Amino acid sequence: MTNDTTITKVDSNYSPKGEMGQKYLASGVSLAMRLWENEPPEQEKALHTRPYETVGYVIAGKAKLHIGEQTAVLNPGDSWVVPKGVEHKYEILEPFTAVEATHPPAHVGGRDKAR
Numbered sequence: 001m002t003n004d005t006t007i008t009k010v011d012s013n014y015s016p017k018g019e020m021g022q023k024y025l026a027s028g029v030s031l032a033m034r035l036w037e038n039e040p041p042e043q044e045k046a047l048h049t050r051p052y053e054t055v056g057y058v059i060a061g062k063a064k065l066h067i068g069e070q071t072a073v074l075n076p077g078d079s080w081v082v083p084k085g086v087e088h089k090y091e092i093l094e095p096f097t098a099v100e101a102t103h104p105p106a107h108v109g110g111r112d113k114a115r
Contacts, residue, residue: 024108032107041093047087050082058078059098063093065090
């Protein structure tokens, strides 16, 4: 049990942005949040893996998530999971805003590199 009672507040207006356009939000020891804000529809992205599990929630827009032979359409109000180390890709269909949490944390310092 931890005795840490520190509150960490992050104002997203001043959050650092990652190379893929993500905005880094609050981050703890074992969990981190990030925001994808008005991501535009683009050319299809390549399959990639990440060294963390991702759960997300769609705020606005529409995207397709491809994992193996499976495809899920993500609409406002939907949530999803991408398991750690699984090859996947997103296809943005409409300007897309979503919040994600990652475990272990995807930090500004480098866990977001495509593999």
